[in-house]
Amino acid sequence: MSNTKELYVTGMHCKSCEVLIENKLNKIDGLKDVKADLNSNKVSFRTEQSNKEIIKEINDVIKQHGYTVQEQQLKNKVDYKEFVYALLIATGISTIFVVIQNLGVTNLVNAGTLTYPVVFLIGVIASISTCMAVVGGLVLSISSTYAKSKSKGIPLTLFHIARLLSFFILGGVLGYIGTFFTLSSTFYFVISTVLFFVMVILAINLLDIFPFFNKLQLTMPKQLTSGILKTEKMKNIFTPILLGASTFFLPCGFTQSMQINAIASGSTLNGALIMLIFALGTLPVLALISFGSTKLAKSARSSLFFRASGFLVLFFAIYTFLTSLVSIGIIKPIF
Numbered sequence: 001m002s003n004t005k006e007l008y009v010t011g012m013h014c015k016s017c018e019v020l021i022e023n024k025l026n027k028i029d030g031l032k033d034v035k036a037d038l039n040s041n042k043v044s045f046r047t048e049q050s051n052k053e054i055i056k057e058i059n060d061v062i063k064q065h066g067y068t069v070q071e072q073q074l075k076n077k078v079d080y081k082e083f084v085y086a087l088l089i090a091t092g093i094s095t096i097f098v099v100i101q102n103l104g105v106t107n108l109v110n111a112g113t114l115t116y117p118v119v120f121l122i123g124v125i126a127s128i129s130t131c132m133a134v135v136g137g138l139v140l141s142i143s144s145t146y147a148k149s150k151s152k153g154i155p156l157t158l159f160h161i162a163r164l165l166s167f168f169i170l171g172g173v174l175g176y177i178g179t180f181f182t183l184s185s186t187f188y189f190v191i192s193t194v195l196f197f198v199m200v201i202l203a204i205n206l207l208d209i210f211p212f213f214n215k216l217q218l219t220m221p222k223q224l225t226s227g228i229l230k231t232e233k234m235k236n237i238f239t240p241i242l243l244g245a246s247t248f249f250l251p252c253g254f255t256q257s258m259q260i261n262a263i264a265s266g267s268t269l270n271g272a273l274i275m276l277i278f279a280l281g282t283l284p285v286l287a288l289i290s291f292g293s294t295k296l297a298k299s300a301r302s303s304l305f306f307r308a309s310g311f312l313v314l315f316f317a318i319y320t321f322l323t324s325l326v327s328i329g330i331i332k333p334i335f
Contacts, residue, residue, distance in 0.1 A: 003046065003047070003048070004033075004044060004045070004046050005044065005045060005046070005047060005051065005054070006042050006043070006044045007042065007043055007044075007051075007055065007058070007069040007070065007071060008041055008042055008069065008070055008071070008072065008073040009021065009036065009041050009042065009043050009067055009068070009069050010041070010067065010068050010069075010070070011067040011068060012036070012038050012041055012067065015038060017036070017038060017067070018036040018037065018038055019250070020065060021034075021036040021043060021062060021067060022034050022035065022036050022043075024061050024062050024065070025043065025045065025058060025061065025062070027061075028057060028058065028061060030047050030048060030049055030054075031045045031046070031047050031054075032045060032046040032047070033045060033046050041073065043058075043069060051071060055069055055070065055071070082304055082307065083307060085304060085308075086304055086307035086308040086310070086311055087308075087311055089304075089308040089311075090308050090311030090312045090315060091311075093312060094312065094315045097118075097121075097315075097319075114261055114274075114316070114320060116273065116274070116277050118316065119258065119261070119274055119277045119278050119281070120277050120278070120280060120281040121281065122254060122257075122258070122278065122281065122313075122316065123254075123258075123277065123278040123279065123280060123281015123282045123283075124281045124282070124284070124285070125254070125281075125309045125312055125313065126252070126254035126255070126278075126281070126282055126309075127281065127282035127283075127284070127285035127286055128285055128305045128309065135163075135247055135250070135252075135282070135286055139156065139159065139286060139289055155239070155240040156240065158240045158241050158244065159240035159241070159243060159244040160244060160283060160286070160287060161244070162240070162241040162242075162243075162244030162245045163244035163245065163247050163248075163279060164276060164279050164280065164283070165245070166244065166245035166246075166247070166248045167248055167275040167276050167278065167279040168272045168273075168275060168276040168279075169272065170248050170275065171259075171262045171271045171272045171273070171274055171275025171276060172268045172269070172271050172272030172275075173268075173271070174259055174262040174263045174271045174275070175262050175263070175265050175266070175267050175268045175269065175270055175271015175272060175274075176268040176271065177263055178262070178263040178264060178265055178266040178267070178271060179266055179267065179268070181263075181266065185327060185328045186328070187264075188264065188324060188327065189324050189325075189327070189328050191260065191263070191264035192264075192320060192321055192323075192324035193321070193324070194260060195257055195260050195261060195264070195317075195320065195321075196317050196318075196320065196321040198253065198256060198257045198260060199253075199257050199313050199314075199316065199317035199320075200314065200317050201253070202253035202254065202257065202310075202313055203310045203311070203313040203314035203317060204310070204314075205253070205310075206306045206307065206309050206310030206313060207306075207307050207310035207311070207314075208306065208307070208310075248275075254278075254313075255278070258274060258275060258278045259275070261274055262274045262275055
């Protein structure tokens with residue numbers, strides 16, 4: 001008789017992690033009714049195997065994606081030294097950002113939306129943090145599926161091209177939707193406020209200091225996204241194209257914040273460019289992972305990267321929100 005078991009998971013940061021873990025564990029023989037839950041950091045399933053056997057088998061499958069399972073929940077110990085290093089990294093990058101902004105070399109932040117250089121930088125941050133969860137897992141899966149093929153580079157190339165095109169096209173759709181709103185200073189302030197809260201929640205989850213905030217993430221229903229990963233092992237030419245295009249809909253906090261930004265642009269072209277540039281920011285790291293750099297994938301999931309990313313996202317959230325307050329005359333310019 002199979003028994004229902006629950007194990008604690010470490011390494012989960014967003015709803016994409018739930019989707020990826022369920023997809024991987026559903027492929028293990030003997031596991032049924034797999035359910036991952038970010039809020040409790042647990043995964044449940046039915047199996048006839050002993051805890052010792054199944055824990056080893058599960059970890060062999062998901063460890064390469066940055067997750068581990070254990071019977072007891074690990075205490076959330078704060079590594080203050082790591083926090084200091086992460087804060088120093090984020091402060092250095094933020095200082096460069098503020099200096100460039102004040103020199104007037106380029107306007108990096110507008111009243112209502114993030115500008116293209118910032119969008120690209122956020123894409124880079126995303127590629128070494130939450131986007132790594134599912135998109136990095138997808139490219140590794142595609143790579144392993146076509147590993148013995150003479151043309152294994154073609155599916156991966158198609159995946160990335162389809163991803164860029166889908167972000168451009170669907171970003172344009174979001175920008176077009178934004179044209180139906182009145183583009184007043186009040187509208188931009190409301191959008192900036194929504195963007196601020198989305199990014200703050202994302203930052204706190206990356207810092208991994210208040211688990212309660214996992215419950216506050218706004219995501220699409222899992223039923224709409226879990227099916228995306230089910231075709232990853234199909235060996236036809238359309239599979240990587242479909243997977244690349246569908247990543248636009250995966251529940252990633254970074255992607256969602258950029259989607260809000262695309263709507264706020266109030267322009268079909270600007271919305272398309274915002275999403276395209278964000279996707280281009282994620283491309284270098286994801287491309288390296290695609291072509292076999294699993295070592296990079298593991299190192300980029302380290303808690304130092306997550307926390308430095310969290311501080312940077314928090315900085316951009318506060319900076320953009322303050323800019324929106326300046327634009328409607330509530331406060332005077334600070335920086």
